[in-house]
Amino acid sequence: xxxxxxxxxxxxxxxxxxxxxxxxxxxxxxxxxxxxxxxxxxxxxxxxxxxxxxxxxxxxxxxxxxxxxxxxxxxxxxxxxxxxxxxxxxxxxxxxxxxxxxxxxxxxxxxxxx
Amino acid sequence: xxxxxxxxxxxxxxxxxxxxxxxxxxxxxxxxxxxxxxxxxxxxxxxxxxxxxxxxxxxxxxxxxxxxxxxxxxxxxxxxxxxxxxxxxxxxxxxxxxxxxxxxxxxxx
Numbered sequence: 001x002x003x004x005x006x007x008x009x010x011x012x013x014x015x016x017x018x019x020x021x022x023x024x025x026x027x028x029x030x031x032x033x034x035x036x037x038x039x040x041x042x043x044x045x046x047x048x049x050x051x052x053x054x055x056x057x058x059x060x061x062x063x064x065x066x067x068x069x070x071x072x073x074x075x076x077x078x079x080x081x082x083x084x085x086x087x088x089x090x091x092x093x094x095x096x097x098x099x100x101x102x103x104x105x106x107x108x109x110x111x112x113x114x
Numbered sequence: 115x116x117x118x119x120x121x122x123x124x125x126x127x128x129x130x131x132x133x134x135x136x137x138x139x140x141x142x143x144x145x146x147x148x149x150x151x152x153x154x155x156x157x158x159x160x161x162x163x164x165x166x167x168x169x170x171x172x173x174x175x176x177x178x179x180x181x182x183x184x185x186x187x188x189x190x191x192x193x194x195x196x197x198x199x200x201x202x203x204x205x206x207x208x209x210x211x212x213x214x215x216x217x218x219x220x221x222x223x
Contacts, residue, residue: 031209040123042200042215043158050209058210090158096209101146103202103211105158 003027006091006106013078013085013113021076021109023091032074033092033103036060043090049074050096078111086113116141118203120214127191128222135186135217137175137201146204147184149175150213153197161186161199171195191221 004025013019023032031050035043045058049068063082068074074093078085088110092103117140127133139145149161162170164177164184175186184201201214 031211033211035213040215042120043213045210045212048210056208056210092158092211094204094209094211101204101209102148102160102163103150107157 004091004093004104004106006089006109008109009107011109011111013111015113016080018077018079019111021078021089021091021111023074023076023106025072025074025093025104027093027104028071029093029104030071030096031094032068033094034058034064034066034074034076035090035092037088037090037108046076046089085111087111116203116205116210116212118201118212118214120199120201120217122217123215124218124220126220126222129193130190133186133188133191133195133219133221135199135201135219137184137186137214139182139184139201139203141182141203141205143206145177146206147175147177148202148204149173149184149186150200150202151197152200158200191219193221193223195219196221 007022033048034046044060046064047066049055065077090108091106094103119138147164151161152158173188198216198218200216203212
């Protein structure tokens with residue numbers, strides 16, 4: 001079953017701890033994206049990657065880090081430096097060429113800092 | 115700066131009335147524009163893209179480069195159209211996918 005999978009669905013973290021959100025896709029997509037979704041603010045881009053071992057900062061990268069060691073995986077680490085980490089996080093992937101540049105989204109991870 | 119603006123956070127219309135969700139963009143290159151929809155408890159999914167020039171579920175959107183707009187329209191709203199709608203821009207070269215803040219559409223019976 002092709003698609004994009006985020007795990008876990010819910011995550012609780014104590015203040016001061018780093019936490020890693022998983023995102024895996026088996027769509028053979030080149031590009032992968034991480035967004036933060038807050039009420040009234042839409043989807044804000046955290047990081048994106050077009051190719052393995054390369055990624056770029058989005059609009060709100062501070063306090064986050066990513067890696068892209070495999071084409072199918074793009075984990076996001078929320079570090080203790082992120083001042084307001086409680087949010088809903090969405091991962092997406094897309095092709096980069098041709099007509100099919102549709103973004104496919106995961107179900108999301110809701111992170112709560114306690 | 116690259117930006118997508120959706121001025122309305124909430125739009126309420128009665129069933130059968132026309133709908134227009136506004137989207138303006140700021141981008142110096144050649145834009146690829148999309149509308150995505152998120153129904154209750156479902157994943158965000160593509161509704162339509164400007165390249166295809168198609169009508170999906172009765173919705174259409176025309177790219178107006180002069181006004182830098184990509185408004186979403188439907189002549190007769192249905193209750194099942196109630197959802198969150200996001201306009202998105204894909205930049206050429208860098209493949210940066212930028213979304214607007216979204217508009218919640220409520221279709222009233």
